[in-house]
Amino acid sequence: MNGKLLFSVASPLRKAAGRGGARVVLLDGTLSIRCASQVPADLPEGFRGALGERLDLQTPGGRLVVVGCGNPGDAACEEKFWEASGAAAIDALRAFRIKSAFLSGELLPDSASRQHAAGQFALGAILSSYQCIAYRATPPKTYFEVEALGLAAVDWASSSGGRELGAAINWARALVDAPANVLTPQAFANEAKALRAIGVDVKVLDEQALERLGAHGLLAVGRASEHPPCLAICTWTGRTAKQVDLGLVGKGLTFDGGGLNLKQRPVIEKMKFDMAGAAAVVGTMRMLAKLKTPLNVVAAIPLCENSIDGKAYRPGDVIGSLSGLTIEVDNTDAEGRIVLADAMSYLIKKHQPKVMIDIATLTGAIMSALHEEYAGLFTADDELASLLLESADATHEYLWRMPLSKRQDYLVDSEIADVKNVAASGFLGVGMGSSIGGAKFLERFARDTRWAHLDIAGTAWSTRPHPGIPKGPTGFGVRLLYDLANRLAAQSGRRGGN
Ligand SMILES: [Zn+2]
Numbered sequence: 001m002n003g004k005l006l007f008s009v010a011s012p013l014r015k016a017a018g019r020g021g022a023r024v025v026l027l028d029g030t031l032s033i034r035c036a037s038q039v040p041a042d043l044p045e046g047f048r049g050a051l052g053e054r055l056d057l058q059t060p061g062g063r064l065v066v067v068g069c070g071n072p073g074d075a076a077c078e079e080k081f082w083e084a085s086g087a088a089a090i091d092a093l094r095a096f097r098i099k100s101a102f103l104s105g106e107l108l109p110d111s112a113s114r115q116h117a118a119g120q121f122a123l124g125a126i127l128s129s130y131q132c133i134a135y136r137a138t139p140p141k142t143y144f145e146v147e148a149l150g151l152a153a154v155d156w157a158s159s160s161g162g163r164e165l166g167a168a169i170n171w172a173r174a175l176v177d178a179p180a181n182v183l184t185p186q187a188f189a190n191e192a193k194a195l196r197a198i199g200v201d202v203k204v205l206d207e208q209a210l211e212r213l214g215a216h217g218l219l220a221v222g223r224a225s226e227h228p229p230c231l232a233i234c235t236w237t238g239r240t241a242k243q244v245d246l247g248l249v250g251k252g253l254t255f256d257g258g259g260l261n262l263k264q265r266p267v268i269e270k271m272k273f274d275m276a277g278a279a280a281v282v283g284t285m286r287m288l289a290k291l292k293t294p295l296n297v298v299a300a301i302p303l304c305e306n307s308i309d310g311k312a313y314r315p316g317d318v319i320g321s322l323s324g325l326t327i328e329v330d331n332t333d334a335e336g337r338i339v340l341a342d343a344m345s346y347l348i349k350k351h352q353p354k355v356m357i358d359i360a361t362l363t364g365a366i367m368s369a370l371h372e373e374y375a376g377l378f379t380a381d382d383e384l385a386s387l388l389l390e391s392a393d394a395t396h397e398y399l400w401r402m403p404l405s406k407r408q409d410y411l412v413d414s415e416i417a418d419v420k421n422v423a424a425s426g427f428l429g430v431g432m433g434s435s436i437g438g439a440k441f442l443e444r445f446a447r448d449t450r451w452a453h454l455d456i457a458g459t460a461w462s463t464r465p466h467p468g469i470p471k472g473p474t475g476f477g478v479r480l481l482y483d484l485a486n487r488l489a490a491q492s493g494r495r496g497g498n
Pocket residue numbers: 256258306332333334335336
């Protein structure tokens with residue numbers, strides 16, 4: 001399910017190539033070779049090296065697959081060129097139904113360092129190897145598993161970060177693809193426990209533990225489901241200092257039916273994806289542990305299902321929360337912010353993180369505002385905003401900064417409780433500032449912790465194909481948060497932290 005593609009040093013595979021494997025050559029849009037090899041003599045006329053173009057040639061040296069990589073200038077940058085090339089190589093092997101192959105020669109990057117090029121090539125290849133077939137009795141006709149791709153030794157050694165990143169993103173994608181009847185809150189928590197094998201401490205607080213804590217928000221949202229809510233706490237200790245450098249919170253609604261404010265088609269049937277923030281967080285934790293990032297990070301992941309039965313929380317209810325603040329439930333479908341608030345309060349009370357980021361498929365309104373290419377960034381902290389925007393540019397997981405101003409504090413004022421979970425509807429009766437309202441609600445619970453909120457409702461699921469990622473779950477957030485963690489680690493290193 002996660003793509004079983006294995007990378008290895010090419011030499012053992014050269015032998016395998018004699019038994020049905022193939023050599024792969026990369027040609028860019030100028031028909032220049034992109035790996036140390038020879039341009040095949042008998043390229044058919046009309047072959048331009050465009051991205052996605054491919055040839056399956058029989059040569060005296062054996063089977064040769066020629067992969068077009070496009071013009072480097074067409075990709076957003078050199079990294080994207082190499083990522084797209086890796087994806088195109090796997091696409092070609094799959095199309096020609098070749099199980100194992102090796103890249104003919106070493107990668108020849110133009111400007112980016114070889115290490116970067118090899119990592120990005122491996123990342124694209126691994127992303128492209130992901131196919132979701134776990135929920136079928138018979139795989140579709142298009143299904144084909146490329147089992148192994150060999151690289152020259154130097155590229156192999158340089159590609160480890162990209163290989164790990166691909167695996168972490170594919171894990172997040174597989175979690176988002178999992179239907180809600182399979183991926184219940186407990187099932188997600190069990191998946192997270194896999195992180196223990198790589199040195200992440202994982203504990204899961206069940207309903208009784210949540211009662212003792214006073215996590216009344218998470219309990220209220222989850223209480224109408226036959227699958228009880230839980231809170232997964234994942235801790236990566238990357239340096240010896242006691243201080244928690246970064247707290248992560250990922251929205252983990254394994255299904256959001258809306259509660260008594262029931263959702264309708266064509267929205268409700270897609271709501272297995274409402275745990276994409278949680279998936280991005282566990283994917284990030286996996287990267288931190290695999291690459292041993294020198295940073296202390298605690299993730300709090302609220303997991304539950306927003307359902308209906310006789311015990312369901314109601315619009316108009318006033319409920320408690322872990323922070324002690326009371327919440328007027330204006331709409332039971334604005335549940336994500338309630339469970340995030342309890343997870344944020346848990347982090348603040350138990351760990352006092354220096355910086356806290358929540359990531360959530362929070363509002364449909366962010367899709368109206370930004371479409372699929374940008375996630376909404378909300379923070380009042382300019383320095384943290386700059387850091388996140390730098391990470392966004394570096395990883396091509398783009399953010400657009402939205403307002404979070406004291407001028408709009410009133411948006412979530414309640415007449416009966418400390419805070420209301422939906423911004424007041426305004427003129428014309430439409431929901432005004434719905435995404436800002438979500439952020440303003442969360443801000444009340446972040447208190448004085450340095451904090452940013454990422455609304456990924458538009459970026460978590462793509463309706464357009466991208467190299468390595470066809471339509472569907474994108475794993476958005478893994479690259480971004482991992483990059484941010486590295487920036488924070490570099491900062492703490494410069495400040496002499498241990
Ligand atoms: Zn909802």
